[in-house]
Amino acid sequence: xxxxxxIHDRLVIRIGISLALVMLVLFIAIMxxxxxxxxxxxxxxxxxxxxxxxxxxxxxLYLSETDSDDFLQSFLNNFVQEYSxxxxxxxxxxxxxxxxxxxxxxxIKLEYTDIYSLSALEAIEPVFHIFKNDHAExxxxxxxxxxxxxxxxxxxxxxxxxxxxxxxxxxxxxIIMGLFVGALLFVVVLVLQISFSVTxxxxxxxxxxxxxxxxxxxxxxxxxxxxxxxxxxERFTSLQNRLIxxxxxxxxxxxxxxxxxxxxxxxxxAAGVAHEINNPLLGLKNCLHLLHIDPENQADHIRLLRDxxxxxxVIVSRLLEGARKKTGTIxxxxxxxxxxxxxxxxxxxxxxxxxxxxxxxGEAVPxxxxxxxxxxxALLNICMNALDAIGSVGTIKLTTEVRGKHVAVxxxxxxxxxxxxxxxxxxxxxVTSKEVGKGTGLGLYVSREIIGAMGGEISYATSSLGGAExxxxxxxxxxxxxxxx
Numbered sequence: 278x279x280x281x282x283x284i285h286d287r288l289v290i291r292i293g294i295s296l297a298l299v300m301l302v303l304f305i306a307i308m309x310x311x312x313x314x315x316x317x318x319x320x321x322x323x324x325x326x327x328x329x330x331x332x333x334x335x336x337x338l339y340l341s342e343t344d345s346d347d348f349l350q351s352f353l354n355n356f357v358q359e360y361s362x363x364x365x366x367x368x369x370x371x372x373x374x375x376x377x378x379x380x381x382x383x384x385i386k387l388e389y390t391d392i393y394s395l396s397a398l399e400a401i402e403p404v405f406h407i408f409k410n411d412h413a414e415x416x417x418x419x420x421x422x423x424x425x426x427x428x429x430x431x432x433x434x435x436x437x438x439x440x441x442x443x444x445x446x447x448x449x450x451x452i453i454m455g456l457f458v459g460a461l462l463f464v465v466v467l468v469l470q471i472s473f474s475v476t477x478x479x480x481x482x483x484x485x486x487x488x489x490x491x492x493x494x495x496x497x498x499x500x501x502x503x504x505x506x507x508x509x510x511e512r513f514t515s516l517q518n519r520l521i522x523x524x525x526x527x528x529x530x531x532x533x534x535x536x537x538x539x540x541x542x543x544x545x546x547a548a549g550v551a552h553e554i555n556n557p558l559l560g561l562k563n564c565l566h567l568l569h570i571d572p573e574n575q576a577d578h579i580r581l582l583r584d585x586x587x588x589x590x591v592i593v594s595r596l597l598e599g600a601r602k603k604t605g606t607i608x609x610x611x612x613x614x615x616x617x618x619x620x621x622x623x624x625x626x627x628x629x630x631x632x633x634x635x636x637x638x639g640e641a642v643p644x645x646x647x648x649x650x651x652x653x654x655a656l657l658n659i660c661m662n663a664l665d666a667i668g669s670v671g672t673i674k675l676t677t678e679v680r681g682k683h684v685a686v687x688x689x690x691x692x693x694x695x696x697x698x699x700x701x702x703x704x705x706x707x708v709t710s711k712e713v714g715k716g717t718g719l720g721l722y723v724s725r726e727i728i729g730a731m732g733g734e735i736s737y738a739t740s741s742l743g744g745a746e747x748x749x750x751x752x753x754x755x756x757x758x759x760x761x762x
Contacts, residue, residue: 292472296464304457311449319442320405323419326363327403327435330356331421334369338423338430349378350385363437365416369423370394371431393418397432407439415439482510534723558589607755610649612684613638613677619656620675626664627673635674642677642684646754648731655724655735659688659747662720666692672742683733685750689740700737724749731755 337348349369357364357380369378374394376387396404397420404420417439423430565582568575616638620627627634645652663673671691678685695703704725725735733751740746 365436368434637676658720663690689746690744691742692744
């Protein structure tokens with residue numbers, strides 16, 4: 278059977294996705310925390326740097342009666358030169374946002390009204406932000422207000438190179454992503470192993486279910502475990518034992534049913550057998566009378582007596598063989614002759630009930646290696662059912678033919694046939710359309726069981742005579758040497 282959705286796939290997908298989502302959340306949280314830590318470290322460095330610059334600037338502004346522009350510009354140039362590897366630009370603004378010192382002297386006396394300058398003038402503490410300049414370079418800017426206590430003199434803006442920060446963030450991101458991918462691969466492998474461990478045990482149990490044959494004497498051994506799969510194996514082993522016991526009980530019941538039907542069939546045959554015995558008995562009486570009145574022809578009369586007794590012995594032997602519960606014998610026999618023997622057994626009913634018999638025995642039908650008594654019993658059951666269905670006047674047609682490696686006998690009658698609603702269950706036990714007391718409902722069931730055990734089959738169709746038509750098809754040679762009861 279092809280699985281539309283396996284437990285293995287569902288375990289891998291669901292557990293894998295769940296763990297991946299958890300790890301993704303952790304990755305985002307770690308990345309955010311790491312980013313904040315790295316930016317915080319660089320913010321501290323930038324804050325320290327701007328505070329280093331503010332102290333001498335505040336001193337110069339506080340001690341001078343007027344702004345010392347030359348001092349501020351000189352200090353700013355020296356500061357930028359000292360930290361040239363880090364500082365991109367430096368700006369000193371007065372309280373009106375006008376540039377009083379700049380690392381680029383062309384900017385002096387300009388008024389800055391951009392958001393960064395205005396926020397620097399309004400802030401009471403250092404302000405830190407990262408942005409891209411006009412040259413698409415990442416700039417890390419720190420700004421701080423100038424002044425002592427309540428006296429405000431403007432603000433300082435330092436533009437620092439943000440590349441070290443960007444490189445550190447990228448390096449940290451790559452490391453964390455590598456750890457995330459490695460952990461994800463580890464989780465996938467772990468889930469695959471766990472899923473395979475679970476599903477392999479289930480597949481072993483499924484294979485045992487597929488190979489189990491409850492006709493065998495011993496159940497299949499399954500591995501023991503302390504988990505739910507072990508419990509499943511334990512229950513399946515218990516189920517195997519119950520099935521084996523049920524099979525044995527069913528076989529015993531089936532054989533009893535077959536024997537019951539055989540005895541019922543023998544009872545129906547009793548009248549015919551009595552009729553067959555009556556004829557040779559009359560002949561024996563006639564021979565005894567002739568011996569009395571004609572002793573000179575004693576040898577002829579004794580031969581006739583012996584023939585009559587032999588015929589009675591054959592008839593009685595057939596009856597006993599049919600009633601005896603024993604295994605049939607596999608042997609070669611003439612298929613057409615067996616069909617004629619069964620007709621002879623029901624000959625008294627054919628003549629008594631005025632039933633016309635149409636017999637067409639195929640000339641090329643070979644000898645059959647199979648269970649002769651089983652075949653004759655099944656054919657007798659079908660013929661007796663045909664006679665019961667016809668009643669007093671009608672026709673039975675028997676035809677034998679070869680079908681590849683099989684031989685077949687077709688029995689058709691002119692009776693009412695089998696209704697459509699009854700055909701689906703006509704081979705079930707105790708199903709009969711006869712009146713109460715006139716049938717056990719086991720004839721067709723037993724016949725199908727016997728023919729099935731011989732490697733053949735029984736099928737139903739509507740006869741050309743208008744009634745039922747049953748076909749018994751058997752292999753010309755059966756490979757098994759076992760008989761049937």
